[in-house]
Amino acid sequence: MNIANVPLLDLKGITKRFKTLTAVDGVDLQVFPGEKLVIIGPSGSGKSTLLRSINLLDEPDEGVIRFDGQEVGYVTRHGRRHLDRPKAICALRTEIGMVFQHFHLFPHMTVLGNVMEGPLTVQRKPAVEARKIAEDMLAKVGLSDKRDVYPATLSGGQKQRVAIARALAMRPKLMLFDEPTSALDPELVGEVFDAIHTLAVEGMTMIIVTHHMGFARELADRVIFMEGGRFLDQGTPQEFFGNEQGNERIRNFLNRLM
Amino acid sequence: MKYITGRAAMALLFLCMLTANCLGSADYDQLFRRSSDLMAQGDLDGALALLKQVPAPAAGADGSAFVSSRMQAARIHAAQNETDKALADCREVLKVFPDNSEARNLLAAMEREQRAPWATFLADCLRFLPSLAKGAMMTLLLVLCTMLVSPLGGLLIALGRLSRFRPLSGCCWFVIWFFRGTPLLLQLFFIYYGLPSLGITLAPMTAAVIGLGLNYSAYLGEIIRGAIQSIDHGQMEAAKAIGMTYGQAMRRVIIPQTYKRLMPPVGNEFIALIKDTALVSTIAMVELMRSADQLFNTYFNVTALVLAAAIYLLLTTIFTFVFEKIEYRAGIYEHR
Numbered sequence: 222m223n224i225a226n227v228p229l230l231d232l233k234g235i236t237k238r239f240k241t242l243t244a245v246d247g248v249d250l251q252v253f254p255g256e257k258l259v260i261i262g263p264s265g266s267g268k269s270t271l272l273r274s275i276n277l278l279d280e281p282d283e284g285v286i287r288f289d290g291q292e293v294g295y296v297t298r299h300g301r302r303h304l305d306r307p308k309a310i311c312a313l314r315t316e317i318g319m320v321f322q323h324f325h326l327f328p329h330m331t332v333l334g335n336v337m338e339g340p341l342t343v344q345r346k347p348a349v350e351a352r353k354i355a356e357d358m359l360a361k362v363g364l365s366d367k368r369d370v371y372p373a374t375l376s377g378g379q380k381q382r383v384a385i386a387r388a389l390a391m392r393p394k395l396m397l398f399d400e401p402t403s404a405l406d407p408e409l410v411g412e413v414f415d416a417i418h419t420l421a422v423e424g425m426t427m428i429i430v431t432h433h434m435g436f437a438r439e440l441a442d443r444v445i446f447m448e449g450g451r452f453l454d455q456g457t458p459q460e461f462f463g464n465e466q467g468n469e470r471i472r473n474f475l476n477r478l479m
Numbered sequence: 480m481k482y483i484t485g486r487a488a489m490a491l492l493f494l495c496m497l498t499a500n501c502l503g504s505a506d507y508d509q510l511f512r513r514s515s516d517l518m519a520q521g522d523l524d525g526a527l528a529l530l531k532q533v534p535a536p537a538a539g540a541d542g543s544a545f546v547s548s549r550m551q552a553a554r555i556h557a558a559q560n561e562t563d564k565a566l567a568d569c570r571e572v573l574k575v576f577p578d579n580s581e582a583r584n585l586l587a588a589m590e591r592e593q594r595a596p597w598a599t600f601l602a603d604c605l606r607f608l609p610s611l612a613k614g615a616m617m618t619l620l621l622v623l624c625t626m627l628v629s630p631l632g633g634l635l636i637a638l639g640r641l642s643r644f645r646p647l648s649g650c651c652w653f654v655i656w657f658f659r660g661t662p663l664l665l666q667l668f669f670i671y672y673g674l675p676s677l678g679i680t681l682a683p684m685t686a687a688v689i690g691l692g693l694n695y696s697a698y699l700g701e702i703i704r705g706a707i708q709s710i711d712h713g714q715m716e717a718a719k720a721i722g723m724t725y726g727q728a729m730r731r732v733i734i735p736q737t738y739k740r741l742m743p744p745v746g747n748e749f750i751a752l753i754k755d756t757a758l759v760s761t762i763a764m765v766e767l768m769r770s771a772d773q774l775f776n777t778y779f780n781v782t783a784l785v786l787a788a789a790i791y792l793l794l795t796t797i798f799t800f801v802f803e804k805i806e807y808r809a810g811i812y813e814h815r
Contacts, residue, residue: 276720278716278719278720307725311719314719314722317720319717319720321716321717321720325711325713325716327717328813329735329736329812342727342731343721343722343723371813373814373815374815388720388721391721
């Protein structure tokens with residue numbers, strides 16, 4: 222695996238509070254190009270919030286985000302920290318793809334329309350070009366035959382693959398997966414796993430938040446265990462799932478999942 | 480007794496026939512008075528016989544005695560239920576004086592009584608339809624203008640209400656609060672009768688469209704806001720996640736999904752609008768309600784009101800079906 226020395230994503234002291242709850246508590250994280258990171262942990266441990274902070278769907282209260290060498294999301298004016306201009310934030314999001322637990326496909330557009338939407342509306346590519354990109358992405362997730370139907374007719378696994386194609390159509394440098402298989406029937410997990418696996422093999426940098434240990438075991442370069450808004454431990458899958466797991470809390474968590 | 484007076488009248492009639500050719504206008508008046516006396520005594524046949532002696536006037540001559548005698552005869556015949564004879568009397572008068580309103584009204588009234596009720600109703604409908612149709616076109620024009628203006632106004636108000644910029648959402652809240660909280664009639668009065676005192680004079684049509692437009696924008700604003708907020712929050716996040724701005728997400732993702740949900744309440748509003756246009760009859764606009772009202776006050780004929788009701792029902796029915804169709808089409812992507 223070719224992992225460069227310059228991190229693609231560099232988080233420092235990310236903190237997000239909801240009223241009285243501190244969801245993410247001063248997290249530092251570096252993700253290198255081509256790296257596959259899997260974050261696990263109990264519900265409410267701040268995994269999703271951390272992921273959503275990266276593309277500013279949740280706006281962190283403190284901390285610095287550097288993406289591709291640039292500091293993003295916040296600017297300092299008159300000594301005060303302000304959210305960056307909407308344009309800059311949108312530009313950041315075009316480089317970071319995101320896949321949600323509940324797919325969030327656009328129900329009023331066909332499958333092809335969903336995948337075309339980003340290149341067409343955001344990148345303002347001509348329709349012919351956008352269509353070509355969308356068709357390629359659909360072929361990649363194996364759904365070329367579904368291009369003209371509406372999402373309502375698809376199974377959960379197919380919807381999630383369309384969602385992956387939609388994110389990929391923007392040619393992102395980083396993919397965020399927020400529990401991509403948690404809303405799926407068990408027999409549909411495989412097809413989505415395979416699509417993400419294909420992507421991993423192609424060298425896409427990705428962060429996956431999941432309860433599905435298969436991702437951590439078979440796909441991850443690094444596994445992070447998160448609890449209470451902090452990283453409790455991190456390591457390679459071998460270290461993590463091997464017998465020498467020293468942390469009792471993590472051992473209990475993993476045992477319950479097995 | 481009656482028999483004897485009858486005979487006397489016959490004798491009198493005979494006498495009169497002998498002298499008829501040389502009678503002057505004053506004599507006719509005399510004749511008319513005598514027939515009235517006979518009527519007072521209850522000798523209607525005698526009175527009729529006298530009245531019939533008054534001939535049609537020569538061209539240019541005074542015909543008043545002729546008219547009053549024939550009309551008197553017609554009334555007697557009508558009272559005796561001899562409608563045919565009464566009609567004949569009226570027509571005799573109309574032949575000489577085609578514009579005589581007394582004869583025409585009596586004729587029309589008797590003709591109406593002669594016809595079957597449904598035929599009368601149909602004839603009235605035909606008579607009222609042209610001016611009611613004109614009024615209905617005005618109503619429809621007003622409805623269409625308001626339907627064009629208010630969804631745009633409503634969308635602006637809804638987006639304003641959803642804005643995080645407090646002064647803007649506050650303004651929109653105020654507009655909704657005011658226009659929903661005061662009677663539409665009062666708003667129309669204010670715009671048409673009140674604004675001229677501020678130096679702004681508006682044509683009735685303009686005032687009506689502004690009044691209805693503002694009022695319905697306020698209602699539609701709340702409906703549209705509700706529809707936007709009912710769209711799953713994940714849709715906005717997914718749109719943002721591929722890099723869309725708020726405006727792009729609204730235009731391409733959120734608002735198109737509200738159409739199906741908007742149709743039932745908006746259909747309701749537009750049907751209410753059709754009926755609410757009746758209120759603009761108070762600001763000098765001649766639309767369907769005003770036309771019906773004018774006809775009713777001229778002819779005291781309920782048919783005008785019944786017909787207007789039928790036209791309102793026709794309009795609302797068309798709208799109902801059109802909106803059902805649009806709702807079906809708008810939600811076609813949800814069909815499996």
